[in-house]
Amino acid sequence: MKRTLKFAGAALAILSLIAPAKASDVIRIGTTAGPYAEILRYAGDLASKQGITLKITEFTDYTVPNVALSQDDLDINLFQHQPYLDNQIAQRGYDLVSIAKGIIVPIGLYSNKINNLSELKTGASAAIPNDPSNGARALQLFEKAGLIKLKPDVGIKATIADIIDNPKRLKIVELDAAQLPRSLNDLDFSAVNLNYALSAGLDPKKALLLESADSNWNLVFAVRAKNKDNAALKKFVEIYRSPEVKEFTEKRFNGTILTTW
Incomplete structure (x- = not known):
């Protein structure tokens, strides 16, 4: 009996080395209500098939998402364009950076x-x-x-x-x-x-x-500077900037929201 248990334990150890269990990457993302969140939900469904669980928090103003990101309540946010982010960094001293372009949401x-x-x-x-x-x-x-x-x-x-x-x-x-x-x-x-x-x-x-498609006011994905090379975040951004999300955005919003990819 002891030999059997010892063999089973050894076998499990070997299997764990060959195929270690991988928990889903959980990404906490902040955005504002409306189409921003809807597009993220669609991208989140695609991401779930690749081992990423997206937790979306919707905010009703433009200041709190950067506060939450800087305080580690979020991993990433998508709601602002680069000039707004630059202004927030200059005024509040956030250690935040943008890592990719998102959509253009015309004013x-x-x-x-x-x-x-x-x-x-x-x-x-x-x-x-x-x-x-x-x-x-x-x-x-x-x-x-x-x-x-x-x-x-x-x-x-x-x-x-x-x-x-x-x-x-x-x-x-x-x-x-x-x-x-x-x-x-x-x-x-x-x-x-x-x-x-x-x-x-x-x-x-x-x-x-x-605004037209030549607008420079596209949204950006912002993260804490130390996470700019985070593999899970980069993978999700790649999924978001995919042909599938582009097609969904163009059809769902009848061309009123523009993509940068």
């Missing part, structure tokens, strides 16, 4: 009161996001629409103070990004990030103006 100009920007009257009211990078992004779209002119070369640092020409004498206010869809009942138009637009039932196809 757009929306209105419940007009159907075309040509209908805007002098003194019309408008809103933009109150965070520095998305505020600059919105102002650049205002300029593209011919509504304002910004100081030359101000770029991603543009603020309301950088407007040098405002022929319509627009009254521009800054609001929290999540509140912008609600502002449409009170203002003539607002610049709304696509995830919040979709969550509020707005139709991007009916936007007064949307």
